[in-house]
Amino acid sequence: MNILFVADPLESFKIYKDTTFVMMREAQRRGHTISACEPRHMQWQRGGVVTAQVRDIHLTGDKTDWFSTSQPLFADSPRPLKDFGAVIMRKDPPFDSEFFYATHLLGQAEREGARVFNKPAALRDHPEKLAIMEFPQFIGPTIVTRSADDVRRFHAEHKDIILKPLDGMGGTGIFRVKEDGLNLGGIIETLNRFGAQSVMVQKFLPEIAAGDKRVLVIGGKPVPYCLARIPQGGEVRGNLAAGGKGVAQPLSARDREIAETLGPILAARGLLLAGIDVIGDSITEINVTSPTCFQEIFDQTGCDVAALFIDALEAALTTHPA
Incomplete structure (x- = not known):
């Protein structure tokens, strides 16, 4: 199967921690072929289907030159998105107008037969902070x-x-x-x-001192370990981007209750992957655009989250073929 990743520029990846990278690596390990583009490379011309200028890539295993390609930078002829076995939308936030328009192009590609994960309409319908308000029993x-x-x-x-x-x-x-x-x-x-x-x-929530936990849900089911992002110094924020320290740990009973309640709901809406942020016993955010922390959890626990994701992707394609 040829999998297209719609993502940020490959040259910007920090592969020692990038979740999209390990998704690609696991897919290639299973024999799938990998292509990549950025949202700006998608186009839709009158009377035609949604296409993109893509690069077919091979992961080399090298830490510096981590991928190879025989194609010039997006110089190939545009290819229909519907011709790929799966399209994985992994563009990082912000969810700005261009991200919004990209979901519309991906939605049209779906109507033409493309299989897109996470589902474009679900990305639009789940603003990551507002989404928690649907679940008042789990928020402060x-x-x-x-x-x-x-x-x-x-x-x-x-x-x-x-x-x-x-x-x-x-x-x-x-x-x-x-x-x-x-x-x-x-x-x-x-x-x-x-x-x-x-x-x-x-x-x-004073429980932030123990970490802002990222609880991953894949195919409606919780990953058994979360990553607690613990604020450092005088910071109130646990985000890794804000200097938080990531500590992997097993899900608590409350974490599992939250994930097992929300998981089937999110999956039914077309969200193959979601990252639920939990402080203490309360949800603070539901991430659906490009949830991360796969590598940190694997490095500390040995739980292969990328394998769980590709398992779920393959199952979704088999259970509900185009």
Whole structure:
């Protein structure tokens, strides 16, 4: 089977930790052929099907020159996405307008017969922070609003709060305001742009000291280990991109309860892979664009998450063929 990965530039991969890389490696190990493109290489011309300029690549096993290709950089003739055995959408956030348009092109490719994972409509329907609001039994006190007055009332009630933009990634734009309310007004103005932009506000969860856990769900089933991303120094954020330390650990009973409840729901919507972020007993985010942490979990526990993913991909293609 020829698998197309729609991803960031291959030259930007940090293969010692990149999840897309280990997906590719496991697929190639099983005899599948690998192709790659970026969202900007997709096109849809009047009267035609959705195509992309792609590179067929082979993983070399070398740590520096990690892939080889006989093709010039995306100079080949465009190829229909429907001709690939599977299309894996792995473009990293931000979920901006170009990501949004890419899901529409991928959705059209689906109508033409392409098998796309995660499903493009599901990517659009699950904004990664807002998605938690569907599961109130698993989240702490939370409000989404544009109103500065709403934020101030929430702070007056809960004293210690976290504010975050809905389109942030890697911990960017996250602020903590304690009971003294220091600089709350300036933070609100920065995030809600004087009422023009929605903000998520949550009660601070002190359990963050033990880590912001990434619980992976593949094919509706939880991976048995999560990665607790533990804040370092004076940071309140556990994100690896913000300097957090990743510690793999078995799922707790609560982690498993959350994953086993959400997993079948997400899978039924076309989300083959999701990353549920859990602090203490509460969900804080449901990642569906390009969930990571495969390599960190494998390196520390030996649990081969990439193999679990390709197992689920092959099963999905066999159970529900195009």
